[in-house]
Amino acid sequence: xxxxxxxxxAKRLGxxxxxxxxxxxxxxxxxxxxxxxxxxxxxxxxxxxxxxxVSGAWLNRIHTFEVVxxxxxxxxxxxxxxxVHFPKSCLHCEDAxxxxxxxTGASHKRAEDGIVLVDEDKCIGCGLCAWxxxxxxxxxxxxxxVMKKCTLCIDRIYNETIAxxxxxxxxxxxxxxxxxxxxxxxxxxxAVSTMVAExxxxxxxxxxxxxxxxxxxxxxxxxxxxxxxxKAAAVDVSGVTGFFAWLDGVLERI
Amino acid sequence: MHPAxxxxxxxxxxxxxxxxxxxxxxGALDAAAWPTRVAHxxxxxxxxxGLLSSTLHLGxxxxxxxxxxxxxSSWLSREGVLAVATFLPLTASAWMSVIEGxxxxxxxxxxxxxxxxxxxxxxxxxxxxxSVQAWHTPLTVAGYLSFAAAGGLLLATVAAYAAGSxxxxxxxxxxxxxxxAAWAFxxxxxxxxxxxxxxxxxxxxxxxxxxxxxxxxxxxxxxxxYLTREMGFKVARKHADKLERLALASGGxxxxxxxxxxxxxxxxxxIALALLAVPFxxxxxxxERWLFFATARHAVMNYYGR
Ligand code: SF4
Ligand code: SF4
Numbered sequence: 001x002x003x004x005x006x007x008x009x010a011k012r013l014g015x016x017x018x019x020x021x022x023x024x025x026x027x028x029x030x031x032x033x034x035x036x037x038x039x040x041x042x043x044x045x046x047x048x049x050x051x052x053x054v055s056g057a058w059l060n061r062i063h064t065f066e067v068v069x070x071x072x073x074x075x076x077x078x079x080x081x082x083x084v085h086f087p088k089s090c091l092h093c094e095d096a097x098x099x100x101x102x103x104t105g106a107s108h109k110r111a112e113d114g115i116v117l118v119d120e121d122k123c124i125g126c127g128l129c130a131w132x133x134x135x136x137x138x139x140x141x142x143x144x145x146v147m148k149k150c151t152l153c154i155d156r157i158y159n160e161t162i163a164x165x166x167x168x169x170x171x172x173x174x175x176x177x178x179x180x181x182x183x184x185x186x187x188x189x190x191a192v193s194t195m196v197a198e199x200x201x202x203x204x205x206x207x208x209x210x211x212x213x214x215x216x217x218x219x220x221x222x223x224x225x226x227x228x229x230x231k232a233a234a235v236d237v238s239g240v241t242g243f244f245a246w247l248d249g250v251l252e253r254i
Numbered sequence: 255m256h257p258a259x260x261x262x263x264x265x266x267x268x269x270x271x272x273x274x275x276x277x278x279x280x281g282a283l284d285a286a287a288w289p290t291r292v293a294h295x296x297x298x299x300x301x302x303x304g305l306l307s308s309t310l311h312l313g314x315x316x317x318x319x320x321x322x323x324x325x326x327s328s329w330l331s332r333e334g335v336l337a338v339a340t341f342l343p344l345t346a347s348a349w350m351s352v353i354e355g356x357x358x359x360x361x362x363x364x365x366x367x368x369x370x371x372x373x374x375x376x377x378x379x380x381x382x383x384x385s386v387q388a389w390h391t392p393l394t395v396a397g398y399l400s401f402a403a404a405g406g407l408l409l410a411t412v413a414a415y416a417a418g419s420x421x422x423x424x425x426x427x428x429x430x431x432x433x434x435a436a437w438a439f440x441x442x443x444x445x446x447x448x449x450x451x452x453x454x455x456x457x458x459x460x461x462x463x464x465x466x467x468x469x470x471x472x473x474x475x476x477x478x479x480y481l482t483r484e485m486g487f488k489v490a491r492k493h494a495d496k497l498e499r500l501a502l503a504s505g506g507x508x509x510x511x512x513x514x515x516x517x518x519x520x521x522x523x524x525i526a527l528a529l530l531a532v533p534f535x536x537x538x539x540x541x542e543r544w545l546f547f548a549t550a551r552h553a554v555m556n557y558y559g560r
Contacts, residue, residue: 004327067469097384102328103322103331126330128379135557136554141313
């Protein structure tokens with residue numbers, strides 16, 4: 001059924017991604033690829049895997065952006081410009097346009113926990129859902145001809161055969177900087193809800209009307225470049241004569 | 255957006271087919287005349303070719319039947335359901351004309367209504383996508399419907415002249431009006447596309463706008479991926495301007511002049527002139543459809559610096 005659940009689910013599982021902490025190591029993307037190529041649905045195929053034109057389906061990709069504040073100066077490598085590493089995967093939107101456009105019922109949003117999934121046995125690989133998603137969170141597996149997307153590691157989070165500490169999405173478990181957090185946004189007391197409230201978590205492209213569940217924590221403010229310029233302490237040399245006065249004069253000139 | 259040949263051919267050919275079927279369904283042509291019979295077969299052939307070519311780009315075409323299930327939410331599903339449902343009255347009308355030389359108003363009008371509804375839902379597939387801002391306007395629907403009408407009237411005019419029907423000049427006139435309307439809608443669509451401020455920007459896409467101006471520093475992967483191949487296509491404005499003029503000249507100006515000339519010429523010359531207008535129109539519409547995809551920017555490109 002590609003109509004969205006009539007009522008928002010009480011449980012809304014998703015991720016918080018801390019842009020202040022992410023170091024852009026791509027470990028989450030790699031662990032996601034590794035877990036999901038053997039997990040839910042078809043393997044995540046690569047084309048020309050060891051050749052020059054390698055490309056394949058990934059469910060998580062890390063972009064890196066430069067942000068320049070208004071009036072900020074960009075001088076070589078030292079400047080007011082900030083580098084922000086930006087992991088991006090499915091945001092499990094409340095008003096998911098990728099779900100409603102699907103003609104087959106393959107793409108759906110689960111009423112019980114809000115996870116957006118593709119039933120690969122129903123998918124015809126028309127690609128319309130990837131067009132409908134403004135975030136680029138869906139990629140076609142061209143070998144299997146079906147659409148792939150983040151499942152929030154549905155085969156981990158409810159998996160009682162693995163240790164409890166591992167029952168989080170693979171990306172969250174892997175992140176060495178602890179930039180990714182998994183939890184229930186439907187519960188205002190959950191760790192993810194608290195984090196979002198404290199740090200002012202944001203929605204990506206709210207103007208697209210998708211109401212994403214995943215939230216991003218903005219980088220913490222940084223001091224302007226000018227504040228960190230070393231301030232030369234003024235030294236009083238007025239009483240110096242002879243060799244030191246000569247030395248002072250030479251040093252002034254060079 | 256990537257201008258996939260199968261989708262461009264599908265929308266152009268099936269648009270012509272549905273346009274012709276819609277005009278035939280109105281009963282303006284003598285059902286017993288041989289050109290009308292040919293037109294019925296042609297319309298069905300165009301529609302079927304279009305529909306078949308649209309399944310070519312599917313990853314799993316053998317499951318295409320599943321696409322009829324989600325008509326409650328999906329315009330693509332509605333298009334499929336309507337296309338199949340419309341086949342019934344269209345085939346009935348074609349049968350009546352080709353085999354029995356008769357026109358049945360009920361089946362005819364049902365076919366017309368179904369054709370209009372099918373083209374409408376095709377257009378709605380694109381119109382409903384907020385992620386592609388250039389498409390997200392009622393002008394997209396107006397364009398698809400009026401181009402189908404113009405193409406249908408054009409083909410019907412040829413058939414009317416070939417049948418020596420006195421409806422021919424009237425159909426030609428209606429064709430001219432439809433052509434003018436279609437290109438007026440397209441002109442407005444192009445103007446809107448050129449002037450609109452993007453609703454999504456790298457700043458809103460990353461949520462970093464509060465800090466400052468955002469620029470892509472490093473892509474996630476060095477090579478192209480599905481997203482950049484499918485949605486990263488962008489044609490330079492300079493070339494788009496040139497192609498727009500070519501599309502208008504071939505698909506609009508030329509057929510209008512040829513149809514007008516046909517109404518003055520009459521007889522055998524009129525058939526030739528109206529017939530000549532068809533390829534001109536088709537080439538113009540193909541170019542217009544190519545631009546429709548190739549110039550449209552997808553919101554995801556805010557993450558790819560394109
Ligand atoms: S991020 Fe994209 S794929 Fe995921 S739910 Fe939202 S619209 Fe759908
Ligand atoms: S690609 Fe598959 S999941 Fe996506 S809209 Fe088409 S059928 Fe649905």
